[in-house]
Every structure is written in structure tokens, then in C-alpha cells.
Amino acid sequence: MHIESLISYFDNYLRLDEEEKAFIRKKFFEKQVKRRQFILQEGDVCRLNTFVVAGCFRMYMVDEKGKEHNLQFAIENWWIGDIDSFHKEKPSKLNIEAMENSIVLQIRKEDQLRLFVEHPKFNRIFRVFTENALISFQNRVLQNISSTAEERYLDFMDRYPNIFNRISNVQIASYLGVTPEFLSTIRKKLSRS
Amino acid sequence: MHIESLISYFDNYLRLDEEEKAFIRKKFFEKQVKRRQFILQEGDVCRLNTFVVAGCFRMYMVDEKGKEHNLQFAIENWWIGDIDSFHKEKPSKLNIEAMENSIVLQIRKEDQLRLFVEHPKFNRIFRVFTENALISFQNRVLQNISSTAEERYLDFMDRYPNIFNRISNVQIASYLGVTPEFLSTIRKKLSRS
DNA sequence: CAATTCCGGTGACCTTTGTCATGTCATTAA
DNA sequence: TTAATGACATGACAAAGGTCACCGGAATTG
Numbered sequence: 001m002h003i004e005s006l007i008s009y010f011d012n013y014l015r016l017d018e019e020e021k022a023f024i025r026k027k028f029f030e031k032q033v034k035r036r037q038f039i040l041q042e043g044d045v046c047r048l049n050t051f052v053v054a055g056c057f058r059m060y061m062v063d064e065k066g067k068e069h070n071l072q073f074a075i076e077n078w079w080i081g082d083i084d085s086f087h088k089e090k091p092s093k094l095n096i097e098a099m100e101n102s103i104v105l106q107i108r109k110e111d112q113l114r115l116f117v118e119h120p121k122f123n124r125i126f127r128v129f130t131e132n133a134l135i136s137f138q139n140r141v142l143q144n145i146s147s148t149a150e151e152r153y154l155d156f157m158d159r160y161p162n163i164f165n166r167i168s169n170v171q172i173a174s175y176l177g178v179t180p181e182f183l184s185t186i187r188k189k190l191s192r193s
Numbered sequence: 194m195h196i197e198s199l200i201s202y203f204d205n206y207l208r209l210d211e212e213e214k215a216f217i218r219k220k221f222f223e224k225q226v227k228r229r230q231f232i233l234q235e236g237d238v239c240r241l242n243t244f245v246v247a248g249c250f251r252m253y254m255v256d257e258k259g260k261e262h263n264l265q266f267a268i269e270n271w272w273i274g275d276i277d278s279f280h281k282e283k284p285s286k287l288n289i290e291a292m293e294n295s296i297v298l299q300i301r302k303e304d305q306l307r308l309f310v311e312h313p314k315f316n317r318i319f320r321v322f323t324e325n326a327l328i329s330f331q332n333r334v335l336q337n338i339s340s341t342a343e344e345r346y347l348d349f350m351d352r353y354p355n356i357f358n359r360i361s362n363v364q365i366a367s368y369l370g371v372t373p374e375f376l377s378t379i380r381k382k383l384s385r386s
Numbered sequence: 387c388a389a390t391t392c393c394g395g396t397g398a399c400c401t402t403t404g405t406c407a408t409g410t411c412a413t414t415a416a
Numbered sequence: 417t418t419a420a421t422g423a424c425a426t427g428a429c430a431a432a433g434g435t436c437a438c439c440g441g442a443a444t445t446g
Contacts, residue, residue, distance in 0.1 A: 145370025
């Protein structure tokens with residue numbers, strides 16, 4: 001049922017023919033993920049590419065002090081996975097955890113490669129996804145080295161209202177690279193303006 | 194002459210046939226860039242994808258206070274360009290400047306798209322480039338939100354010795370997101386260990 | 387429903403990093 | 417060769433952000 005959401009999603013980029021749709025229906029499989037469950041844990045190889053149909057995820061790294069650093073979130077119509085581990089088949093240093101009960105569609109690496117070979121249209125579509133992700137991360141790096149934490153917080157609020165409104169401040173602080181206490185200070189200052 | 198470097202470079206990824214090589218020779222053109230010259234300036238649309246044959250470049254943004262923030266460097270065998278401007282044909286907010294006399298090979302967007310359509314092997318090769326770039330930026334974001342400036346400086350030194358040894362500390366500081374004065378403090382501390 | 391966990395805020399104190407002015411030396415330009 | 421510019425370091429002072437302990441309330445779990 002949810003597979004049609006994914007087909008719709010691809011159709012927004014490039015119209016799919018029946019053979020392409022059949023391939024999608026055949027190779028993607030649906031999974032229910034409960035809150036606090038993982039679809040990737042550090043040390044494991046990331047063998048699946050994941051499309052979020054419903055719910056919210058965070059991909060994070062735990063540093064040597066045990067502190068968690070959120071690299072990215074993913075909500076409906078977003079893809080998530082550790083592409084480094086996925087393509088190089090090496091153990092991931094990242095974790096992907098459901099922040100609420102979620103539904104995803106997943107495809108194995110070998111099936112995704114078949115998809116690209118047998119249906120080159122997907123090669124193009126996925127390259128656009130990767131490019132868009134790269135652009136986002138470049139902007140994020142620039143922002144991290146040129147803006148204050150307050151500016152980054154306001155920008156996050158503006159840019160991702162659908163995420164901002166459903167995750168806790170602790171998670172936002174981790175994503176921005178500040179402590180929850182400091183974020184609280186920022187919020188207090190902003191509420192006075 | 195330098196075009197053969199590029200062909201060699203591609204050959205490391207996937208063996209090229211004669212037709213593919215002919216296309217490369219035909220569509221890429223060489224350019225000499227003097228130190229302090231730009232191959233992209235903010236406000237212009239980035240219409241060229243650039244491969245560095247010799248030399249060193251930096252891609253940076255100037256913030257509203259006039260401060261320059263280095264997003265990335267590029268030396269021999271690296272690609273550089275503002276992919277956001279390149280693909281969406283919108284004015285760039287970035288500048289790409291030669292840090293020393295350099296030689297590059299460049300291809301226009303429409304030729305690159307022809308390359309992908311007529312020679313799908315390049316679609317795959319460039320997707321690998323984009324994925325590798327994305328992985329680098331993800332790691333950089335993680336590092337920026339979880340490490341001290343000192344740790345980032347040491348990592349930069351280890352990871353990019355070929356860049357580290359040919360650019361000034363002012364440029365490194367800008368890339369790391371710290372002031373030159375603070376970097377000087379870090380270096381002093383390190384030289385005492 | 388009770389116990390536990392998590393979230394959000396607070397405050398004292400500390401560390402990291404920034405600002406600004408200054409001086410010296412190296413490099414570049416005229 | 418000289419003048420100008422840029423790089424690098426320094427130090428006093430300031431700002432941004434972190435640490436730690438604590439408290440109250442909301443959400444989650446059993």
C-alpha cells in the first residue's frame with residue numbers, strides 16, 4: 001500500500017513506466033519501526049537504503065565520551081542511510097533510530113544497483129538526490145563555521161518546521177552542536193525579544 | 194597534453210574505450226589560471242565543472258560582515274565547482290579563487306549532461322564522485338559539532354598534508370571556522386607538547 | 387496508578403574562542 | 417631596490433558556549 005507513495009514520489013521527478021513501477025514494487029519491502037528501535041547500529045554494515053513513508057528518524061554518532069551527535073533527521077519522503085557504509089560495505093560508525101513509531105520502505109544494495117543498471121532513469125534520479133544532499137551539507141558546513149548558535153537555531157526553525165515541531169530541544173541542541181543548557185539560554189533570550 | 198591526465202584519472206575508476214576518450218578530448222578545454230584569479234565569482238552562474246590538473250584553489254563565501262569562510266580547497270586531481278549553481282542555473286553565493294598559478298580542465302554543463310546520456314559509464318563515475326564528496330561533508334559536519342578546534346586542526350594536518358603544506362594559516366583558520374589569532378594560540382600550545 | 391525516565395529551565399563557575407591593537411618578518415608589487 | 421601588503425604571533429579583554437548540580441513537570445513504562 002505504501003509502495004504507491006514511493007512510486008508517486010519518483011513520478012514527481014520523472015514519469016515511470018509500468019516496467020519501472022513493477023521493479024519498485026518487487027524490490028522495496030515495507031517495515032514498521034517502533035519508537036526507539038534502530039534500523040542501523042554502529043558496527044553493522046548498512047545494507048539497506050531507506051525511504052521514510054511515515055515517522056521520524058535521527059542518524060547520529062556517539063563520541064568517545066559517550067555523547068550523541070545528531071548528523072541528520074529524516075521524516076516523510078526523506079531517504080536515510082549511511083552511504084559510506086552502504087557503498088563501501090564497511091561497519092558504520094552511525095546509528096539510525098526511530099524517534100516515533102514509523103513506517104519505511106527499504107531496498108538492498110544489490111537491488112539498488114540492479115535498478116540503476118536495468119533502469120538508468122533511476123541512476124539520474126538518485127544522482128539528483130545525492131547532489132541535493134551534498135548541497136545541504138555544504139550549506140550546513142558553511143553555516144557551522146560562520147554563524148552563531150542562535151542564528152543556526154533560528155534557521156533550523158525556519159527551514160525545517162515539520163521537524164522542529166516534533167522533536168525535543170535536546171535533539172535539536174545535539175544537531176546544532178550545542179548543549180541543551182545553552183539552547184535553553186538562547187530560547188530564553190529569544191522569548192524576550 | 195593535460196587532457197591525458199584526466200583520461201588517466203577516469204581510467205582509474207573504469208576503463209574507458211576509444212569513443213569515450215574521444216568525447217573527453219573534445220569536450221574538456223584547458224585553462225591557465227594565475228594566482229588570485231577567479232574561476233567563479235559570487236553573483237555569476239556556475240556554468241563549468243572544473244578538474245584541477247595543477248595548482249590549488251579555494252571555494253569560499255563572504256558573509257555580511259565581509260569575512261571570508263573557506264568551504265573547501267582543491268588541488269591536483271580534485272574537482273571543484275558550485276554544484277548548486279551549476280545544476281539549478283542560479284547565481285552562486287560562492288567564489289573560487291586560485292591560491293597559486295594553476296592549470297585546469299573544464300566542461301560546460303550541457304556537455305556534461307551529453308556525456309552522461311551518451312556514455313552512461315560517466316553517470317556512474319560522477320555519482321561516485323558526488324557520493325564521496327557527500328561522505329566528506331558529512332564527516333566534516335560531525336567533526337564540527339563534536340570536536341574542539343585543536344582536534345580539527347590536527348585532523349586537517351593529518352588528512353590533507355598536501356594542502357596543509359602549501360596554504361597559509363589564515364586560510365586554514367577560515368576553513369576550520371576559527372580566527373587566525375586563535376589558531377596561532379593552538380599552534381603555540383601544540384609546539385610545547 | 388505509581389514509579390521511572392526524560393525534558394526543560396536555572397545558576398554558579400569554567401573553558402573555548404573572538405576582538406582589537408600592536409609588532410615583526412616575509413612576500414609581493416611597483 | 418623600495419614600498420606596500422600579507423602572514424604570524426602576542427596580549428589584554430570580552431563573548432560564546434560548556435559543565436555540573438539541581439528542581440519541577442511531562443511523558444513513558446510497568
